[in-house]
Amino acid sequence: MTSSTVAAVRGLCVSYDAGDQRVTVAEDIDFELTRGRTLGLVGESGSGKSTVARTLLGHLRDGSRVDAGTVTVFEDDVFALASAPLRQLRGGTVALVAQNAGHALTPSMRIGAQLRETLDAHGLPSGDDRLVELLDLVRLPSPNALIDRYPHELSGGQQQRVAIAMAVATDPKILVLDEPTTALDVITQAAVLALVNELRERLGMAVLIVSHDLGVVSAVADDVLVMRLGREVEHGPTQEVLSRPREDYTRELIAAAPRVHGVDILVREDPDADVVVRCRDVDIRYPRAPKLAVSGFDVEILRGETVAVVGESGSGKSTVASALAGLADVERGEAALWSSDGARHDLLGAAARRPVDVRRSVQLIFQNADLALNPRRTIGDAIARPLKVFGRASRAEMPAAVDRLLTEVGLGPEFARRVPAQLSGGQRQRVGIARALAAEPTLLIADEITTALDVSVQAEVLALLDHLRANRGLSCLFISHDLAVVRSVADRIVVMKDGRIVESAPTAVLFEQPRHPYTRSLLEAVVEPGHTELPGSDADHRATTLDPDAPLVDVGNGHRVRDDEGALTTR
Structure with missing residues (x-):
C-alpha cells in the first residue's frame, strides 16, 4: 500500500443464502484505489461487481455474507466500524x-x-x-x-x-459510480463522464466505476478489473487490458461490444415487400402540455423490416412507440396498420378502443423487464395471459404453447415455474419477448430493450430478435438512443431531435454518409473500446435548435434529411 492509496480490498469473499444453499458472489478479490485515479470494474450481469463496489461503504458488514477478506478505507476496517464512524464513512468519506x-x-x-x-x-x-x-x-x-x-x-x-x-x-475521498450512464443517450453520457473526470482531478478523489460498457471504461478508467462469476479474470492498465487481453473472456467481452465503425452492415432489401405501418404527418401532444411532443412524424415500415428510431432523451422516440401501441393519443395525422390479408386498420386511438385483432397485431416490449413483469406471478402465467386474452390457445393447449414460446426465445420449459426474481436481467427480457410473441403480432415495438443489459447479453438478445423477425416475418420498430446498437439490427434508421425527424436513410447509407449535423454529433459521441478520451467533452454546453418549418426532403438513395442545416446551431 502506497501513501496515495485510499482504499484496499484484500482477499474478499462474499456469499448469499439462496434457499438451503450458499451461493458465492465474490471470491478472492484484490484491488487498491489511489487518489486521483479511476478503476473500472467490468463484467456481465451477476459477476459480482456491484456487490464488491458497495462493500467500500460498509455494506454486508454484519458478517453473515462476508466469508473472508478485508476492506479498508484509510487503513480503517469498514466491517469493524462503530455506528457513528460508519455514518461518517457513508456519504462523507465514500460517496455513491x-x-x-x-x-x-x-x-x-x-x-x-x-x-x-x-x-x-x-x-x-x-x-x-x-x-x-x-x-x-x-x-x-x-x-x-x-x-x-x-x-x-x-x-x-x-x-x-x-x-x-x-x-x-x-x-468525499472516494466516489463509487454504479452504472451511472446506463440509461443516458450518448451525448449526455459523454457530458456526465467528462464531468466526473473533471471533478476527480479538481477534488483529488479516487473513483471506482462499475460498468458493463467497455467503451465507457476505456475512456475514463486508468485501470480495469474484469470479473466473471465472482472471480477476477484480468486486472491491469486499461489500455493494456483492452488492446492486448490475455484471457478469452476479456476478448469475448471486447468482441461483443457494439461499434459504430469497422463493422459490416447486413443489407436486406425486398422491393416487393408490403407496407405494414404508415405514419404521415403525425403530431402527438400529452394532456395539458403546451407544445407537441412529436411533430410531423413520417415513416413507413415494410413487412419483415426493422426500422430503428434513435435520438437523445426527450427526442420523442418513445412517444412514437407509445402512440403506435395505443398508450398515447395521436392529435393529428395518419397512422395505419395493414394486416396480412391486406385490411387497413387505424392506429389513432387508445388501445382500449381498438378491435381485438388490432391490439393483438401490435405488441410492445418494454425497456425495464423488472417492472413489466408481475413479481408475484410465475413466468408461465405471464406468457399464458396473452394466449388466453387473444384466444391463441385453449386451456388444454396452454402449457405446451408456453413451453414452445420459452424454447423459441432460448429459455426452456423449466422457466415456466419460476418467478421474475429468479431470473437474470437478460432472461427477464427474453420473457418479455416471449410474452409479446404469444399474441402472434404483425408489428413488434422494442423500446430500449437492451439499455440495462451487459454487452454479451445485449448481443444475444439482439441476435434473438433478428432471428425471430426473419423466422416469423415480423416487422419491428426498434427504439434506441445508441446508434452502435441499432447498426446490427436495423434496415433503416430514423433520427429524431426535439420531436421531429432530422434524417432518415438505409442503415448503411446513414453510417457511411450522415447528412445532418445532429446525426454526425450522435456518431461522434459514441465511445468504444480503445478510446482513450471522451469525445466532445463540452457536450453539455452544446444544444441544437431546429427550424420547425424546415421540410424533410428526399436527397436520393432512400435518404431524407431536414432542410435546416443552416438553421441548426450550437450554443
Whole structure:
C-alpha cells in the first residue's frame, strides 16, 4: 500500500443464502484505489461487481455474507466500524452515485431540500448559496431555479448530475459510480463522464466505476478489473487490458461490444415487400402540455423490416412507440396498420378502443423487464395471459404453447415455474419477448430493450430478435438512443431531435454518409473500446435548435434529411 492509496480490498469473499444453499458472489478479490485515479470494474450481469463496489461503504458488514477478506478505507476496517464512524464513512468519506438517479432521488422533495439534507447529515453549511454552488459545480443550467424543482421536472442527464452533486457535496475521498450512464443517450453520457473526470482531478478523489460498457471504461478508467462469476479474470492498465487481453473472456467481452465503425452492415432489401405501418404527418401532444411532443412524424415500415428510431432523451422516440401501441393519443395525422390479408386498420386511438385483432397485431416490449413483469406471478402465467386474452390457445393447449414460446426465445420449459426474481436481467427480457410473441403480432415495438443489459447479453438478445423477425416475418420498430446498437439490427434508421425527424436513410447509407449535423454529433459521441478520451467533452454546453418549418426532403438513395442545416446551431 502506497501513501496515495485510499482504499484496499484484500482477499474478499462474499456469499448469499439462496434457499438451503450458499451461493458465492465474490471470491478472492484484490484491488487498491489511489487518489486521483479511476478503476473500472467490468463484467456481465451477476459477476459480482456491484456487490464488491458497495462493500467500500460498509455494506454486508454484519458478517453473515462476508466469508473472508478485508476492506479498508484509510487503513480503517469498514466491517469493524462503530455506528457513528460508519455514518461518517457513508456519504462523507465514500460517496455513491447509483445507476438510476430517478429512483435514487426522492420524488416528493425539491432538489434543494435533498441537497440540504445531505449537507445537514454531515454537519456542513447548507444555505442556498452552497446549494447553488454545488449545482453550478456539476454545470447545471439556472441553478437558482433548479433548487425549487422536483426530480420529475428534470431530464435523465440532469437528474444524474444532481445525484453527482449530492455525492460530492461532502468532499468525499472516494466516489463509487454504479452504472451511472446506463440509461443516458450518448451525448449526455459523454457530458456526465467528462464531468466526473473533471471533478476527480479538481477534488483529488479516487473513483471506482462499475460498468458493463467497455467503451465507457476505456475512456475514463486508468485501470480495469474484469470479473466473471465472482472471480477476477484480468486486472491491469486499461489500455493494456483492452488492446492486448490475455484471457478469452476479456476478448469475448471486447468482441461483443457494439461499434459504430469497422463493422459490416447486413443489407436486406425486398422491393416487393408490403407496407405494414404508415405514419404521415403525425403530431402527438400529452394532456395539458403546451407544445407537441412529436411533430410531423413520417415513416413507413415494410413487412419483415426493422426500422430503428434513435435520438437523445426527450427526442420523442418513445412517444412514437407509445402512440403506435395505443398508450398515447395521436392529435393529428395518419397512422395505419395493414394486416396480412391486406385490411387497413387505424392506429389513432387508445388501445382500449381498438378491435381485438388490432391490439393483438401490435405488441410492445418494454425497456425495464423488472417492472413489466408481475413479481408475484410465475413466468408461465405471464406468457399464458396473452394466449388466453387473444384466444391463441385453449386451456388444454396452454402449457405446451408456453413451453414452445420459452424454447423459441432460448429459455426452456423449466422457466415456466419460476418467478421474475429468479431470473437474470437478460432472461427477464427474453420473457418479455416471449410474452409479446404469444399474441402472434404483425408489428413488434422494442423500446430500449437492451439499455440495462451487459454487452454479451445485449448481443444475444439482439441476435434473438433478428432471428425471430426473419423466422416469423415480423416487422419491428426498434427504439434506441445508441446508434452502435441499432447498426446490427436495423434496415433503416430514423433520427429524431426535439420531436421531429432530422434524417432518415438505409442503415448503411446513414453510417457511411450522415447528412445532418445532429446525426454526425450522435456518431461522434459514441465511445468504444480503445478510446482513450471522451469525445466532445463540452457536450453539455452544446444544444441544437431546429427550424420547425424546415421540410424533410428526399436527397436520393432512400435518404431524407431536414432542410435546416443552416438553421441548426450550437450554443
